[in-house]
Amino acid sequence: MIKITLPDQSVREYASGITGMDIAQSISPRLAKEVLSITVNGDVWDLSRPINHDASIKLHKWDDAEGKHAFWHSSAHLMAEALQELYPGVKFGIGPAIENGFYYDVDLGDGKTISDADFITIENKMQELASRKLDYKRTEVAKNQALEFFARKKEEYKVELINDLEDGTISFYEQGNFTDLCRGPHLPNTEFIKASKILSVAGAYWRGDEKRKQLTRVYGITFPKKSMLDEYIVLLEEAKKRDHRRLGKEMELFTFSQRVGQGLPLWLPKGAQLRERLENFLKRVQRGYGYEPVITPHIGQKELYVTSGHYAKYGADSFQPIHTPAEGEEFLLKPMNCPHHCEIYRFKPRSYKDLPLRFAEFGTVYRYEQSGELHGLTRVRGFTQDDAHIFCRPDQLKEEFIKVIDIVLYIFKTLEFNEFTAQISLRDPNNKEKYIGSDENWEKAERAIIEASEEKGLKTTVELGEAAFYGPKLDFMVRDAIGRKWQLGTIQVDYNLPERFDLEYIGNDDKRHRPVMIHRAPFGSMERFVAVLIEHTGGKFPLWLTPEQAVVLPISEKYNDFAKKVSNILNNSDIRTAIDDRNEKIGRKIRDNELKRIPYLLIVGEKEFETNTISVRKQGDGDKGSMSIEDFAAMITKEIDELIKY
RNA sequence: GCCGGUGUAGCUCAGUUGGCCAGAGCAGCUGAUUUGUAAUCAGCUGGUCGGGGGUUCGAAUCCCUCCACCGGCUCCA
Numbered sequence: 001m002i003k004i005t006l007p008d009q010s011v012r013e014y015a016s017g018i019t020g021m022d023i024a025q026s027i028s029p030r031l032a033k034e035v036l037s038i039t040v041n042g043d044v045w046d047l048s049r050p051i052n053h054d055a056s057i058k059l060h061k062w063d064d065a066e067g068k069h070a071f072w073h074s075s076a077h078l079m080a081e082a083l084q085e086l087y088p089g090v091k092f093g094i095g096p097a098i099e100n101g102f103y104y105d106v107d108l109g110d111g112k113t114i115s116d117a118d119f120i121t122i123e124n125k126m127q128e129l130a131s132r133k134l135d136y137k138r139t140e141v142a143k144n145q146a147l148e149f150f151a152r153k154k155e156e157y158k159v160e161l162i163n164d165l166e167d168g169t170i171s172f173y174e175q176g177n178f179t180d181l182c183r184g185p186h187l188p189n190t191e192f193i194k195a196s197k198i199l200s201v202a203g204a205y206w207r208g209d210e211k212r213k214q215l216t217r218v219y220g221i222t223f224p225k226k227s228m229l230d231e232y233i234v235l236l237e238e239a240k241k242r243d244h245r246r247l248g249k250e251m252e253l254f255t256f257s258q259r260v261g262q263g264l265p266l267w268l269p270k271g272a273q274l275r276e277r278l279e280n281f282l283k284r285v286q287r288g289y290g291y292e293p294v295i296t297p298h299i300g301q302k303e304l305y306v307t308s309g310h311y312a313k314y315g316a317d318s319f320q321p322i323h324t325p326a327e328g329e330e331f332l333l334k335p336m337n338c339p340h341h342c343e344i345y346r347f348k349p350r351s352y353k354d355l356p357l358r359f360a361e362f363g364t365v366y367r368y369e370q371s372g373e374l375h376g377l378t379r380v381r382g383f384t385q386d387d388a389h390i391f392c393r394p395d396q397l398k399e400e401f402i403k404v405i406d407i408v409l410y411i412f413k414t415l416e417f418n419e420f421t422a423q424i425s426l427r428d429p430n431n432k433e434k435y436i437g438s439d440e441n442w443e444k445a446e447r448a449i450i451e452a453s454e455e456k457g458l459k460t461t462v463e464l465g466e467a468a469f470y471g472p473k474l475d476f477m478v479r480d481a482i483g484r485k486w487q488l489g490t491i492q493v494d495y496n497l498p499e500r501f502d503l504e505y506i507g508n509d510d511k512r513h514r515p516v517m518i519h520r521a522p523f524g525s526m527e528r529f530v531a532v533l534i535e536h537t538g539g540k541f542p543l544w545l546t547p548e549q550a551v552v553l554p555i556s557e558k559y560n561d562f563a564k565k566v567s568n569i570l571n572n573s574d575i576r577t578a579i580d581d582r583n584e585k586i587g588r589k590i591r592d593n594e595l596k597r598i599p600y601l602l603i604v605g606e607k608e609f610e611t612n613t614i615s616v617r618k619q620g621d622g623d624k625g626s627m628s629i630e631d632f633a634a635m636i637t638k639e640i641d642e643l644i645k646y
Numbered sequence: 647g648c649c650g651g652u653g654u655a656g657c658u659c660a661g662u663u664g665g666c667c668a669g670a671g672c673a674g675c676u677g678a679u680u681u682g683u684a685a686u687c688a689g690c691u692g693g694u695c696g697g698g699g700g701u702u703c704g705a706a707u708c709c710c711u712c713c714a715c716c717g718g719c720u721c722c723a
Contacts, residue, residue, distance in 0.1 A: 103718095113649090113650065114650090115650080115651080116651080199717095200650095200717055200718070201649095201650065201651090201717080201718080202649070202650070202717055202718030202719065203648065203649025203650060203718065203719060204649080204718070204719045204720090205648080205649090205719060205720065208719075208720070209720085210647080210648065210719080210720050210721095214648065214649050214719075215649090215719095216649080216650080217649095217718065217719075219717090219718080245715095245716095249657080250657080256714090256715090258696085258713070258714055258715095262713095262714065262715085308723090309723090310723055313723070314722095314723060317721080317722095318723095335723060336723055338723085365723095367722075367723080369721080369722075370647055370648090370720075370721065370722095371647070371714095372647065372648070372649095372718085372719080372720085373647090373719095373720085373721070373722080374715095375716095379722085468723080470723095519723095553683090555680085555681065555682055556680040556681050556682095557680060557681090558680070558681095583678095583679080583680080583681090584681085584685090584686080585679095585680090585681050585682090585685085585686060586681065586682055586683060587681090587682085587683065587684060587685070587686095588681095588684080588685055588686080589683090589684095590683055590684050591683095591684035591685055592684085592685080593684095594684060595684080601683085603682070603683065605681090605682055606682085607682085615682085615683080617683065622683075622684095623683060
């Protein structure tokens with residue numbers, strides 16, 4: 001007999017060789033119907049794999065990441081089998097589960113492609129196979145057997161994968177007519193998969209290497225219930241409706257021009273105002289934290305970036321130098337603000353008493369992104385960072401770090417990003433030579449970040465080896481209103497630039513010391529942040545940010561003068577108010593302005609004119625009755641004050 | 647940059663296998679109507695069909711090429 005410990009620490013005894021499915025069955029038949037995989041002593045296993053020793057286990061259903069993972073991984077195999085039937089001769093690369101679904105990289109053979117029109121055929125084939133209730137069977141094989149098997153099938157990609165594996169740990173999974181090299185785990189059988197959808201196809205280099213063959217990557221998603229697929233499709237449609245590229249155009253916030261150049265956003269008046277409001281908001285917050293504004297030009301001498309080290313690393317893949325007509329000088333469009341800020345630090349000798357210095361600038365930078373990489377406002381070639389560089393003494397690092405976290409948290413709270421996580425990126429302890437700076441400084445910096453995050457109670461993940469070569473960092477990820485993740489702000493510690501620019505301060509020991517730099521951008525970039533804000537809010541911005549807060553709707557032309565008076569009073573109270581004096585019926589005006597996401601519609605007609613009032617309609621909430629203009633102004637002012645306090 | 651897809655009016659889209667002056671709705675303009683809580687009616691304007699080249703008696707439609715956009719890959723100071 002063996003002892004099986006469940007997550008609640010209760011212990012059950014079973015005969016050796018019991019499987020996860022047997023255990024589920026013994027707990028409840030209902031559980032047995034829903035369970036998808038099992039964790040055994042920390043490893044995720046198939047439910048059909050025998051357990052031969054004492055173990056702690058956890059059974060996974062759809063709600064667990066592990067359960068979904070097994071489900072989608074098995075679905076990738078199912079799709080592969082479908083492709084094998086539909087495209088004879090297809091060769092397989094890799095087919096993992098991903099955050100939302102799975103993909104399989106396949107080589108269809110020369111000249112063959114899969115297009116949108118083929119998706120339905122693949123989906124139908126998958127469901128046909130699934131309904132046959134094919135078991136996923138695990139076998140363990142020796143390396144030479146595995147090689148022989150796939151060599152015979154002319155699966156050169158699999159052969160390559162196996163060659164890179166250690167002997168003795170190789171497992172195959174087989175369902176129906178499809179056998180794959182796979183670590184698992186998998187579902188018991190294909191019948192769990194009740195709904196399949198092929199989402200897209202794309203090219204993907206074999207093993208991520210652009211010098212190697214490009215395979216066809218087929219993306220799909222599956223569900224244990226048909227209704228869940230329907231819900232997912234609704235979510236995709238909702239995401240489409242919120243797409244910032246679409247709303248940016250519709251709400252007249254920004255545009256792109258082929259003539260200006262790809263990846264170079266043009267901010268339209270309403271978008272520029274929105275952005276300016278965000279900037280002013282952050283400027284005020286930063287003023288309170290002791291930041292000092294600086295302004296630097298958009299270009300700098302090439303030598304500046306040679307000094308910073310960026311030229312060596314990125315020069316060839318950047319916009320190429322600008323040459324002066326006479327002197328033969330070379331300038332680069334600035335790809336970041338830090339070198340300029342370092343020169344500001346160097347303006348005069350600094351004392352330990354001067355530190356920390358916090359130089360802030362909404363600095364516009366230009367980076368040559370590959371053309372296929374550009375995407376709306378989230379990936380552009382010219383963008384403005386809400387940048388600042390803090391120059392401090394090593395002993396001030398943690399305190400400064402905490403203050404930056406405070407700013408980030410305040411921004412998230414004000415803009416209602418209520419769900420977020422932070423990723424701490426540390427250096428790879430086995431690869432220390434990849435990084436610049438002393439061990440002592442690294443340890444100090446990493447400890448500072450970890451402790452600062454703990455003190456602020458951040459929900460963090462730690463990634464080893466993800467640090468920049470010049471220092472560890474903390475990145476913030478927010479979850480938007482429909483559950484998607486976006487990376488926003490970043491805080492990075494840097495020992496490299498102070499070194500390269502030979503930055504110093506005089507300590508209280510009268511000796512020269514090296515300051516530490518913190519790079520930080522709570523929004524990340526204005527472009528990206530506005531994009532995320534649009535997608536998060538679906539264009540229904542917080543009242544204090546929205547371009548037009550209220551529109552006065554006169555019932556007929558007779559009340560245009562009164563409407564004018566109302567809007568003047570409100571605008572004088574800093575409430576951004578427009579008038580819709582088109583020759584339209586009131587129903588039409590309401591409809592159009594609701595669709596424009598105007599927070600408050602103010603209707604004025606005979607009744608309101610007589611009593612000097614307005615009839616208020618709140619966006620999405622209908623008629624709120626009438627009130628005096630002054631009461632409305634006070635109400636709005638109060639509402640904004642509650643949203644944003646600075 | 648690479649693979650695949652898309653490109654028709656400001657926006658959303660029709661335009662069958664190449665064939666009269668390229669269409670619709672919305673937006674815009676003009677006029678009528680003077681309106682009470684999510685679309686008043688009528689008329690009009692607007693497109694070198696992404697750019698260039700080619701095939702053809704004839705091209706939005708077929709071919710080549712360039713550009714931009716979309717989905718990914720690679721990259722991201």
